[in-house]
Amino acid sequence: MLDSKSLAGIPLRPANAAAAAPIFPWPNPYGSAMFLSFDVDAESAWTGKDPSHAERLVTMSFGGFEARVGTPKLLELMDQLGLRATFFITGWSVEAHPAMAESIMRAGHEIGHHGFHHLTPDPHDPFIQEELERGFEVLKRRLGVAPKGYRAPSGEFCEELRSSLVRLGITYTSSFRDDVRPYRHVLANGAPGTIELPVTASYDDWLLGLTNRFSPRPIFPREHVLSIWKDELDETRDWGAMVTTVLHPQCSGRPMRLRLLREFLQYAQSCPDLWIATGEEIAGHFAKHEAAAA
Numbered sequence: 001m002l003d004s005k006s007l008a009g010i011p012l013r014p015a016n017a018a019a020a021a022p023i024f025p026w027p028n029p030y031g032s033a034m035f036l037s038f039d040v041d042a043e044s045a046w047t048g049k050d051p052s053h054a055e056r057l058v059t060m061s062f063g064g065f066e067a068r069v070g071t072p073k074l075l076e077l078m079d080q081l082g083l084r085a086t087f088f089i090t091g092w093s094v095e096a097h098p099a100m101a102e103s104i105m106r107a108g109h110e111i112g113h114h115g116f117h118h119l120t121p122d123p124h125d126p127f128i129q130e131e132l133e134r135g136f137e138v139l140k141r142r143l144g145v146a147p148k149g150y151r152a153p154s155g156e157f158c159e160e161l162r163s164s165l166v167r168l169g170i171t172y173t174s175s176f177r178d179d180v181r182p183y184r185h186v187l188a189n190g191a192p193g194t195i196e197l198p199v200t201a202s203y204d205d206w207l208l209g210l211t212n213r214f215s216p217r218p219i220f221p222r223e224h225v226l227s228i229w230k231d232e233l234d235e236t237r238d239w240g241a242m243v244t245t246v247l248h249p250q251c252s253g254r255p256m257r258l259r260l261l262r263e264f265l266q267y268a269q270s271c272p273d274l275w276i277a278t279g280e281e282i283a284g285h286f287a288k289h290e291a292a293a294a
């Protein structure tokens, strides 16, 4: 609510107290980086917004495309290009589609935590702890994985989440939109938080190529998206910085979008200065330089 009391409650300081991102060199011979990552929400992308979508079978089928077609096609593409990526998966998706989750694991990709029901971690949300705990439990039981990375469903964060992730053993997060280099979060009590691998908003395919009754958006043609993605990448390479993709199998696993992604990744692979890596690799590189600089 916009009233003088709520306005008076806005702190007069930056929302993110993290220090500036340190400028470490990328691994030799690279001068820039791409964190190649996917968010596997399946149907929980829809039920996380409204549980009654569970009975809307065509709405659910947008998510169901991931297990039937999208994820297998993306895994095939990664294999063809010889790329390893990070897949942030919701616990619900692992429970409902165990064969899909196992196929990602078997292909050698990194598995990250993406909540359980894909609920947005809004401040004071009563489900924050349960979403985290159920997500960890399923990844462990079904896949034998203790994830190091976490991406917030719908890309929202709050202080409670920031400190809980450290307590639960997460070493890196990838949700914030406020930098072009990795940096270290700081908790409200001044203790170190996770390493942040900031998201590049223009690489969220959902915003450019998925439309639905409950998420109506324009769909952009290949030439427009390639132009955005190449410009973002080339300028970032000039800066010696990093980009982070947020790709969804229910969007980028569709034929027209897969063609576009293949062309973009082939372009990225033709850049000799670009390190294409998983979140664990980039966070590990940051941690090594941070320790050496201490």
Ligand SMILES: [Zn+2]
Residues within 6 Å of the ligand: 039, 040, 041, 045, 114, 118, 152, 153, 154
């Ligand atoms: Zn998601």
